[in-house]
Amino acid sequence: MRDGLREANVPRCHDSLATTRQAVVDGDVYNSHAEWRRSGEIVRVKGKVVVVTGSARGIGRALAERFIREGAAVVVASDIDQESLAASCAEIGATPQVADVTSESQVKDLIDSTEARHGPIDLFCSNAGISHPGGPEVADVDFEHVFDVNYRSHLYAARNLVPKMTARGEGYLLNTASAAGVLTQIGSLAYAVTKHAAVALAEWLSVSYGDRGLKVSVLCPQGVRTRLLLGERGERDNFLTPGAIEPSEVAEAVVAGLADERFLILPHPEVAEYMRRKASDYDRWLRGMRRLQARVRENPGTAMKT
Numbered sequence: 001m002r003d004g005l006r007e008a009n010v011p012r013c014h015d016s017l018a019t020t021r022q023a024v025v026d027g028d029v030y031n032s033h034a035e036w037r038r039s040g041e042i043v044r045v046k047g048k049v050v051v052v053t054g055s056a057r058g059i060g061r062a063l064a065e066r067f068i069r070e071g072a073a074v075v076v077a078s079d080i081d082q083e084s085l086a087a088s089c090a091e092i093g094a095t096p097q098v099a100d101v102t103s104e105s106q107v108k109d110l111i112d113s114t115e116a117r118h119g120p121i122d123l124f125c126s127n128a129g130i131s132h133p134g135g136p137e138v139a140d141v142d143f144e145h146v147f148d149v150n151y152r153s154h155l156y157a158a159r160n161l162v163p164k165m166t167a168r169g170e171g172y173l174l175n176t177a178s179a180a181g182v183l184t185q186i187g188s189l190a191y192a193v194t195k196h197a198a199v200a201l202a203e204w205l206s207v208s209y210g211d212r213g214l215k216v217s218v219l220c221p222q223g224v225r226t227r228l229l230l231g232e233r234g235e236r237d238n239f240l241t242p243g244a245i246e247p248s249e250v251a252e253a254v255v256a257g258l259a260d261e262r263f264l265i266l267p268h269p270e271v272a273e274y275m276r277r278k279a280s281d282y283d284r285w286l287r288g289m290r291r292l293q294a295r296v297r298e299n300p301g302t303a304m305k306t
């Protein structure tokens with residue numbers, strides 16, 4: 001069966017379809033635009049070869065789990081933490097491959113061995129990330145490590161995948177940055193700077209290769225209830241905790257964003273408003289952020305109000 005609408009055009013996410021029309025995509029029939037839109041993740045992920053880094057837990061694990069549920073042909077889950085990765089993959093049915101994303105040779109090996117076993121990678125989710133508290137006093141070696149995990153990992157993935165994806169005329173890079181990459185991060189200079197770099201890299205890739213079939217999305221959540229935010233035993237008091245969402249909610253936003261091929265994926269929609277405020281009056285935004293910084297200094301668990 002040819003893909004398309006039974007009565008009209010091939011569906012795009014922004015087409016408004018009468019509920020009586022049926023969309024046919026990959027041989028599957030959808031009875032309405034809403035149904036097709038809800039299943040957009042299936043259109044994007046079903047039957048696809050997917051890799052997710054930093055997926056032994058947290059957001060990466062939620063992404064891997066969701067992609068498997070949506071019918072990906074294979075989800076290769078990768079992490080530096082071998083033990084947690086093995087346990088997680090056994091639970092969710094992903095294929096484990098240990099890799100340290102700060103090593104280009106290990107990122108290359110993750111890509112090459114996945115493609116040798118399963119065929120071309122359709123969707124590569126560069127998700128591993130870390131934080132480190134402090135400002136300019138942080139030692140270079142620690143700052144560099146955050147830079148390696150939060151930025152260079154995306155560069156290594158792009159360096160080894162963009163030539164293949166543009167040669168095929170298709171391929172998708174999903175890079176996890178953070179709302180800190182478009183706003184800032186109270187209490188962590190290294191996180192703020194490296195996440196801005198991650199957003200800049202994704203923008204550049206989209207501008208440079210978007211017309212050659214490369215799709216790029218950048219994921220920019222605010223607080224998410226993971227170890228990174230809450231600490232190993234959930235002990236960390238953080239101003240983002242009151243508004244934090246579950247990793248599964250991030251995965252939900254991701255599949256919707258991928259279906260729309262939206263560059264900026266914001267699981268917390270209010271981040272778009274904060275970006276608008278920042279762009280429309282930078283000095284006012286900075287004054288507001290200083291007030292937030294002062295409140296956080298007094299009470300680290302204070303709820304965020306901007």
Ligand SMILES: NC(=O)c1ccc[n+]([C@@H]2O[C@H](COP(=O)([O-])OP(=O)(O)OC[C@H]3O[C@@H](n4cnc5c(N)ncnc54)[C@H](O)[C@@H]3O)[C@@H](O)[C@H]2O)c1
Binds near residue numbers: 055177178179222227
């Ligand atoms: N949790 C939040 O509030 C939040 C908000 C915005 C963005 N993010 C981003 O989401 C991504 C996932 O973070 P999370 O919240 O799920 O944290 P997490 O700590 O639960 O998971 C991060 C995973 O990355 C792995 N990892 C760390 N260093 C690695 C390396 N060198 N190579 C391979 N894997 C490595 C860890 O072992 C861990 O399994 C990160 O990029 C993070 O910056 C998180």
